[in-house]
Amino acid sequence: MPLYEHVLIARQDLSNTQAEGLVEHFSTVLADNGGTVKESEYWGVRTLAYKINKNRKGHYAFLRTDAPSAAVQEMERLARLHDDVMRVLTVRVDAHAEGPSIQMQRRDERDRRDGERGERRDGDRRDGDRREGDRGELREPRGEDRGERTERAPRGDRF
Numbered sequence: 001m002p003l004y005e006h007v008l009i010a011r012q013d014l015s016n017t018q019a020e021g022l023v024e025h026f027s028t029v030l031a032d033n034g035g036t037v038k039e040s041e042y043w044g045v046r047t048l049a050y051k052i053n054k055n056r057k058g059h060y061a062f063l064r065t066d067a068p069s070a071a072v073q074e075m076e077r078l079a080r081l082h083d084d085v086m087r088v089l090t091v092r093v094d095a096h097a098e099g100p101s102i103q104m105q106r107r108d109e110r111d112r113r114d115g116e117r118g119e120r121r122d123g124d125r126r127d128g129d130r131r132e133g134d135r136g137e138l139r140e141p142r143g144e145d146r147g148e149r150t151e152r153a154p155r156g157d158r159f
Contacts, residue, residue, distance in 0.1 A: 001035070001068055003092065004090055004092055005064055006026075007089045008062075008063070009088075011055055012045060012056070019061065020042050026078070029075045033075075036066050041061065042059075043060035045058065052086045060103075
């Protein structure tokens with residue numbers, strides 16, 4: 001049977017369990033039509049490149065399948081009719097790659113790298129001296145150091 005890779009994007013207001021339930025639903029649709037799901041990954045909520053149906057983010061899921069084309073067509077048809085699914089991309093491949101997908105590899109590397117440095121993911125400073133209204137801007141001293149003008153042009157010269 002042909003090998004396929006599918007990426008599903010679901011609405012952002014779903015919970016993680018509901019999004020993973022969609023993956024299980026479409027996996028059973030493929031299995032009912034004679035296909036098998038070799039591997040599935042939930043990539044989490046990610047920002048979209050552009051708005052889709054007024055959504056800026058979406059739940060991404062990835063499936064590697066071995067299914068006949070009729071099963072894939074039925075799964076895509078049901079995904080287009082499902083209200084929670086915004087987009088589906090299906091690609092036929094010659095062979096499935098071993099191990100996790102590129103997206104999961106990047107996430108693992110990023111988590112490892114952040115753990116080694118001890119950085120926070122929220123972008124807050126370590127010293128904890130952030131005050132209200134402090135956005136981290138550099139403030140220049142007032143007065144002569146700033147190079148203020150002492151004379152101004154008359155109002156008639158301005159356009």
